[in-house]
Amino acid sequence: MLGIGAFSPLEGFVVKKDYESVLKDMRLSNGVVWPIPVILSVSYSIANKLAVGDNILLSSPYDDEIVGQLNIEEIYIREVEKESKVVFGTNDCNHPGVAKLLNSDNKYCLGGKVKVFSEGRYPKEFPQYARPDEVRKIFKEKGWSNIIAFQTRNPIHRSHEYLTKIALEISDGLLIHPVVGELKPGDIPAEVRIKCYEVLIEKYYPKDRVVFKVYPMEMRYAGPKEAVLHAIIRQNFGCSHIIIGRDHAGIGNYYGPFDAQDIFDQYNEKDLKIKPIKMDWTFWCLKCGQLASKKTCPHPDKDHVLISGTKLREMLSKGVKPSETITRPEVAEILINYYQETLNKNNFN
Amino acid sequence: MLGIGAFSPLEGFVVKKDYESVLKDMRLSNGVVWPIPVILSVSYSIANKLAVGDNILLSSPYDDEIVGQLNIEEIYIREVEKESKVVFGTNDCNHPGVAKLLNSDNKYCLGGKVKVFSEGRYPKEFPQYARPDEVRKIFKEKGWSNIIAFQTRNPIHRSHEYLTKIALEISDGLLIHPVVGELKPGDIPAEVRIKCYEVLIEKYYPKDRVVFKVYPMEMRYAGPKEAVLHAIIRQNFGCSHIIIGRDHAGIGNYYGPFDAQDIFDQYNEKDLKIKPIKMDWTFWCLKCGQLASKKTCPHPDKDHVLISGTKLREMLSKGVKPSETITRPEVAEILINYYQETLNKNNFN
Numbered sequence: 001m002l003g004i005g006a007f008s009p010l011e012g013f014v015v016k017k018d019y020e021s022v023l024k025d026m027r028l029s030n031g032v033v034w035p036i037p038v039i040l041s042v043s044y045s046i047a048n049k050l051a052v053g054d055n056i057l058l059s060s061p062y063d064d065e066i067v068g069q070l071n072i073e074e075i076y077i078r079e080v081e082k083e084s085k086v087v088f089g090t091n092d093c094n095h096p097g098v099a100k101l102l103n104s105d106n107k108y109c110l111g112g113k114v115k116v117f118s119e120g121r122y123p124k125e126f127p128q129y130a131r132p133d134e135v136r137k138i139f140k141e142k143g144w145s146n147i148i149a150f151q152t153r154n155p156i157h158r159s160h161e162y163l164t165k166i167a168l169e170i171s172d173g174l175l176i177h178p179v180v181g182e183l184k185p186g187d188i189p190a191e192v193r194i195k196c197y198e199v200l201i202e203k204y205y206p207k208d209r210v211v212f213k214v215y216p217m218e219m220r221y222a223g224p225k226e227a228v229l230h231a232i233i234r235q236n237f238g239c240s241h242i243i244i245g246r247d248h249a250g251i252g253n254y255y256g257p258f259d260a261q262d263i264f265d266q267y268n269e270k271d272l273k274i275k276p277i278k279m280d281w282t283f284w285c286l287k288c289g290q291l292a293s294k295k296t297c298p299h300p301d302k303d304h305v306l307i308s309g310t311k312l313r314e315m316l317s318k319g320v321k322p323s324e325t326i327t328r329p330e331v332a333e334i335l336i337n338y339y340q341e342t343l344n345k346n347n348f349n
Numbered sequence: 350m351l352g353i354g355a356f357s358p359l360e361g362f363v364v365k366k367d368y369e370s371v372l373k374d375m376r377l378s379n380g381v382v383w384p385i386p387v388i389l390s391v392s393y394s395i396a397n398k399l400a401v402g403d404n405i406l407l408s409s410p411y412d413d414e415i416v417g418q419l420n421i422e423e424i425y426i427r428e429v430e431k432e433s434k435v436v437f438g439t440n441d442c443n444h445p446g447v448a449k450l451l452n453s454d455n456k457y458c459l460g461g462k463v464k465v466f467s468e469g470r471y472p473k474e475f476p477q478y479a480r481p482d483e484v485r486k487i488f489k490e491k492g493w494s495n496i497i498a499f500q501t502r503n504p505i506h507r508s509h510e511y512l513t514k515i516a517l518e519i520s521d522g523l524l525i526h527p528v529v530g531e532l533k534p535g536d537i538p539a540e541v542r543i544k545c546y547e548v549l550i551e552k553y554y555p556k557d558r559v560v561f562k563v564y565p566m567e568m569r570y571a572g573p574k575e576a577v578l579h580a581i582i583r584q585n586f587g588c589s590h591i592i593i594g595r596d597h598a599g600i601g602n603y604y605g606p607f608d609a610q611d612i613f614d615q616y617n618e619k620d621l622k623i624k625p626i627k628m629d630w631t632f633w634c635l636k637c638g639q640l641a642s643k644k645t646c647p648h649p650d651k652d653h654v655l656i657s658g659t660k661l662r663e664m665l666s667k668g669v670k671p672s673e674t675i676t677r678p679e680v681a682e683i684l685i686n687y688y689q690e691t692l693n694k695n696n697f698n
Contacts, residue, residue, distance in 0.1 A: 165645045166515050170626055204637060206647045277519055288553060289673060290639055296514045298555045324638060 001217055001233070002038065003068060003116030004131040008236045013040040015111035016076040023079070023086045026228070033271045035228040036087050036220065039078065039109045040070065047075055047108035056110075060120045067120050073112035080107060087222050090254055096184045097220045122216045126180055128194065130213040135175070136238035138211055144172035148277060149234035149242040151249075152178045153219055155188055155196040155335060157312075157327045159282040161204065162291040163243050167277065173209045175239055176201065182218040184251075190214070192338045199330045213237075223248070223255035224263040227276075231264070235274040244276040257281075284325035317343065350566055350582070351387065352417060352465030353480040357585045362389040364460035365425040372428070372435045375577070382620045384577040385436050385569065388427065388458045389419065396424055396457035405459075409469045416469050422461035429456065436571050439603055445533045446569045471565045475529055477543060479562040484524065485587035487560055493521035497590040497626060498583035500597075501527045502568055504537055504545040504684060506661075506676045508631040510553065511640040512592050516626065522558050524588055525550065531567040533600075539563070541687045548679045562586075572597070572604035573612040576625075580613070584623040593625040606630075633674035666692065 001007045014022065014037050021029040022037045040058075042050075050056065050072060058068040084091050084098050093099045122129045130138075139147055148167035152160065156176075168174050176197060180190035188196075194214070201210055215233070220226050226249035234242045248260035261278040280293040284305040288297050297304075305325045307315075315322055317339035321332045350356045363371065363386050370378040371386045389407075391399075399405065399421060407417040433440050433447050442448045471478045479487075488496055497516035501509065505525075517523050525546060529539035537545075543563070550559055564582070569575050575598035583591045597609035610627040629642040633654040637646050646653075654674045656664075664671055666688035670681045 162639075165639075165641070166518050168645045169515050169628055169642060170519065204647065206643070206645065209644060279518055290511075290514075292514070293518060294555070295558060296517045296555065298553065 001215075002114055003119060004133075006132055006215060006217075006233050006236050007038055008132070010034075010038055012070065012073075012113035013109065013111050014038055015074045016109075019076070019078075019109065019111070023082060026225075033228065033232070033267060035225040035232075036222060037083070039111070041078055041104065041106035042108050042110060043105040044108060047110070050075060050110065058114070060118075062121050065118060065120060067118045068114050068116040070110060070114050071112045072110050074110075076109050076111065078107050078109050080104070087220070087225050088254065089223065092254075095221065095251065095254055097222055120216075122180070122214075126190070126194070126214050128212060128214045129180075129216070132236045132238065135211065135213055139173070139238045142173060142208075145240065146170075146172045147175060147239045147241070148173075149175045149177050149237065149239040149274075151230045151234070151242065152176070153183055153187060154309075155193050155327075155331055156200055157331070158284065158291060158325060160245075161200065161328070162282045163245060163279050164205075166279070167241075167243055168205075168209055171241070173211065174205075175234070175237065176210060176212045177234065177237070178214055179217050179219055180214040181216045184219065184221070187219075188335070188338065192334065195334050196331045199334065200328060203330055204328065219249070221249060221251040221254075223250040224260040227260035228263060228272075231272060231274050231276065235272065239274060241275050241277050243279060245279050246281045284323075313339075350564075351463055352468060353482075355481055355564060355566075355582050355585050356387055357481070359383075359387055361419065361422075361462035362458065362460050363387055364423045365458075368425070368427075368458065368460070372431060375574075382577065382581070382616060384574040384581075385571060386432070388460070390427055390453065390455035391457050391459060392454045393457060396459070399424060399459065407463070409467075411470050414467060414469060416467045417463050417465040419459060419463050420461045421459050423459075425458050425460065427456050427458050429453070436569070436574050437603065438572065441603075444570065444600065444603055446571055469565075471529070471563075475539070475543070475563050477561060477563045478529075478565070481586045484560065484562055488522070488587045491522060491557075494589065495519075495521045496524060496588045497522075497592060498524045498526050498586065498588040498623075499592050500579045500583070501525070502532055502536060503658075504542050504676075504680055505549055506680070507633065507640060507674060509594075510549065510677070511631045512594060512628050513554075515628070516590075516592055517555075517558055520590070522560060523554075524583070524586065525559060525561045526583065526586070527563055528566050528568055529563040530565045533568065533570070536568075537684070537687065541683065544683050545680045548683065549677060552679055553677065568598070570598060570600040570603075572599040573609040576609035577612060577621075580621060580623050580625065584621065588623060590624050590626050592628060594628050595630045633672075662688075 002010060017029045019037045021027055022034050026035050028034045052072055054072045056070050057066050058070055060067050080101055081091060084101050088095055088098050093102055148171045150164050164174055197212060201212055227244050231242045244261050246257045264276045280295045282291055282293040285292040285297045285299055285303050287299040287303045307326055316335045319336050358381060366378045368386045370376055371383050375384050377383045401421055403421045405419050406415050407419055409416050429450055430440060433450050437444055437447050439447060442451055497520045499513050513523055527542060546561060550561055576593050580591045593610050595606045613625045629644045631640055631642040634641040634646045634648055634652050636648040636652045656675055665684045668685050
C-alpha cells in the first residue's frame with residue numbers, strides 16, 4: 001500500500017510525532033487527515049539489534065521475497081493499549097483487530113522512509129490488481145470525474161448490488177474495489193469472491209461504466225477509523241466519492257450503525273477531497289416490490305426480505321439457493337460450490 | 350413567483366439591460382445566472398397609456414383580484430424572435446411556448462420593482478401550496494441540509510418514483526414539488542395529480558423524509574433553459590440538489606436528451622449553489638428484475654418494460670390498469686377514474 005502510493009502522502013512508516021498526532025487528532029503532525037497509524041512494529045529482540053540510520057531490507061511474509069528497504073529514522077515504543085482504544089474504540093480481545101494488536105510482542109516501531117523494489121505476490125496472483133496511478137489513468141481515458149468507489153470484503157448480494165446501482169445512476173462510473181489482503185477466518189477467500197464479482201458484472205452491469213480492480217490491504221475491522229482510511233485510499237485511486245454503508249468496516253456490536261458515516265462530518269473540502277455517500281441497510285421489500293432501505297420504504301420489517309450473514313452461509317453451505325431477491329443465482333452457485341468443496345476437503349483431511 | 354421570493358434575487362420585472370443581458374449571456378446585468386427573462390409584456394395600446402414613474406396595479410387573470418403594484422421604471426420593446434430563439438432554441442410555432450410568444454400582441458415590456466399584496470388563487474386552492482420561506486423553515490426544523498428537489502408536471506409513475514427513491518437514499522430528504530400553474534392541453538390537471546402524489550406518498554414513501562408542496566408557475570417547455578430556472582427556484586426553496594432527468598422540461602424533439610443536464614456544466618459553486626443530479630431514462634428491466642436505466646442495466650431494449658406516454662394515456666382512458674412495473678395500482682385507479690369522468694363529461698356536453 002505504501003509502495004504503490006495507495007497511502008499517499010505517506011512515504012514510509014510513521015515516526016513518533018506522527019504516530020502520536022494520529023492517535024491524538026486523527027491527523028499527521030503536518031495536519032493531513034490520517035485515522036490509523038501505519039507502522040512497522042517489531043519485537044524487543046529485533047529492535048535491540050537495530051539503530052537509527054540503519055538501512056534494512058523488508059521481505060514479504062508470504063515468500064520471503066525482498067520487497068523494499070527502510071531507512072530507520074526513529075525507533076520508538078508503541079502504546080498498544082492507547083492505540084487499541086483510539087483505533088478500535090475498545091480493548092476487548094474478542095475484537096480480531098484488538099486481539100492481534102494486544103497479543104503481539106511487537107511493541108517497537110521503526111519509523112522512516114521506504115524504498116519499494118517489488119509489489120510482492122499481488123500482481124502475480126491477481127490479474128485484477130492495479131496501482132492507483134493505473135486506475136487514475138483508466139478514469140482519465142474514460143473522461144470520468146465523478147467516480148464512486150465501492151469497498152467490499154464480501155461477495156456482492158442484491159442489497160449491496162443495489163448500493164452500487166444507485167452509485168451508477170448518479171455518477172460517471174463505479175469502481176468495484178474489493179480488498180484481497182488478509183481477512184478474518186470465515187470470510188470468503190479472495191479468489192472465490194473474484195469469481196462472484198466477475199459473473200455479476202458480466203451479467204448485470206453495463207461493462208463500460210464499471211471498473212473492477214482489487215487492492216492489497218489487511219482488514220482491521222476498525223469501523224469509523226477504517227472508513228476514513230478506505231476513503232483516503234480511494235481518493236488516491238482517483239475516486240470522488242465512496243459508498244459508506246451501515247456499520248462500514250464494522251464487526252460485532254463495537255460501533256454504532258452510523259458511526260462510520262458521522263465521522264466524515266467533521267471534515268471539509270480541504271481535509272478530504274473525497275466525499276462519502278452515506279447509505280442505510282438495504283433489502284427487498286415485498287410491498288414496495290423493489291430494493292429499498294429505511295430511507296425509502298415505509299413498510300414494517302415483516303415485509304422485508306432480510307437474512308443474516310450466518311443464516312445465508314448456512315443455506316449456501318447446505319446447497320440451498322436463496323431467493324433471487326437476496327442473491328443472484330449465478331453468485332449463489334459459485335458460493336454453494338465453494339462451500340461444497342471446502343466441506344469435501346475438510347472431510348478428506 | 351416574484352411575490353413569494355421564488356424568483357429571488359429578482360424584485361420585479363426585468364428592465365431592458367437585464368432583458369438583453371439574459372438573452373446574451375444567461376445572466377442578469379449584475380452577473381447573477383438567470384436563464385429566462387421574467388417580464389411583464391403588454392400590447393401597444395396599453396403601453397401607449399403608460400409612462401415611466403407610473404404606479405400601476407396588477408390583477409390576477411383568474412379572478413381580477415388586485416395582487417400587486419408595479420412602479421414602472423422602463424418601457425421597452427421586446428425582441429420576440431430573438432427571445433424565442435434564445436429561450437426555446439427555435440422559432441417553430443408547433444412548440445407551445447414559441448406559439449404563445451410569437452402569436453402574442455404584447456411586444457412592450459414594463460420593467461420595474463413590484464410590491465405584492467396577495468398570492469392570488471394559489472393559497473386558497475391548494476393546501477399544499479407553500480412559499481420558499483415556509484419550506485426552508487420546514488427543512489430547518491427537520492435539521493436537513495442535503496435536500497433533493499423533484500420537479501414534475503406529471504403523475505409519478507414507477508420510473509419517476511425510482512428517481513425520487515434514489516434521491517432519498519442519498520440525501521437527508523426529498524421535496525416533491527410539482528408545478529400547479531398553467532400547463533399545455535392534454536396534461537393532467539393539478540387536482541388529479543395531487544391525488545396521485547398523495548396516495549403514492551401515503552403508501553410507498555417514508556412520510557418523515559418527504560416534503561410535498563406545490564408551486565405556481567406556468568410551464569414553458571423550454572428544456573435546458575427551464576431546467577436552470579427550475580434549479581434556481583429550488584435553490585430559493587432551500588434545496589441543495591435537483592433531479593434533472595432525460596429531456597427535462599422538454600417537449601417533442603426540440604432538445605437533445607441531455608441538453609438540460611449539460612447546460613449546468615458551465616457553472617461553478619459561485620454561479621449556482623444548487624447542483625443537478627443527472628439521471629437517465631428509467632424502466633423496469635425483466636432481466637435485472639428491478640428498476641434500472643441505461644446507466645445501470647446492460648440488457649437489450651426487449652427486456653425493458655417501457656411504454657410511451659401516449660400509449661399509457663390510451664390504456665388508462667380505456668380503463669386498462671397497466672402493469673405494476675409501470676404504475677402503482679393506486680395511482681392507476683385515480684387516473685382511470687379521471688379519464689372516465691372526462692369522457693362522461695364530454696359525452697354529456
